[in-house]
Amino acid sequence: MNQKPSDDLNHLRILSICFYVKAGLMAFTALFFSIYIFLGAMFMSIDMPRKANEPPPELLGGIFVGVGVALMGLFFVLAFLAFWAGRSLGKHKNYTFCFVIAALVCLSMPLGTILGIFTIIVLMRDSVKAIFNGSAQPQFGSVPPNWQ
Numbered sequence: 001m002n003q004k005p006s007d008d009l010n011h012l013r014i015l016s017i018c019f020y021v022k023a024g025l026m027a028f029t030a031l032f033f034s035i036y037i038f039l040g041a042m043f044m045s046i047d048m049p050r051k052a053n054e055p056p057p058e059l060l061g062g063i064f065v066g067v068g069v070a071l072m073g074l075f076f077v078l079a080f081l082a083f084w085a086g087r088s089l090g091k092h093k094n095y096t097f098c099f100v101i102a103a104l105v106c107l108s109m110p111l112g113t114i115l116g117i118f119t120i121i122v123l124m125r126d127s128v129k130a131i132f133n134g135s136a137q138p139q140f141g142s143v144p145p146n147w148q
Helices: 005-031 034-045 057-091 095-105 111-123 126-133
Strands: none
Touching: 005 057, 005 095, 005 111, 005 126, 034 057, 057 095, 095 111, 095 126, 111 126
């Protein structure tokens, strides 16, 4: 299948925008883990009576806070990586990084899988590899020769 250089640039631009959207969705998802942090802080601050063999409620609260902070941090890191991949796709830089992040995004079903697969398909084209290598820099929006 022959791809025009402007098609490759359009596909990279669209994928870049989709990675920005994915990064925003992942950052928004990370905020939901603040509920765990809030509940854990509440468990840690409540003075509840307990039996002799029960663990203290502060332990459960600490577990909630720890899990919430860890998951929130993980999702913010993933959101940053998706954002940086979108930026790199838009600037045609960091080919290997974009490829690895596309494979990683595939684990986020269903939207991430679709985005990752399409990104891998586009990045596998020789013409796109040439754009990333700098050996081919087609102009975006250029008029095909038969339209002149």
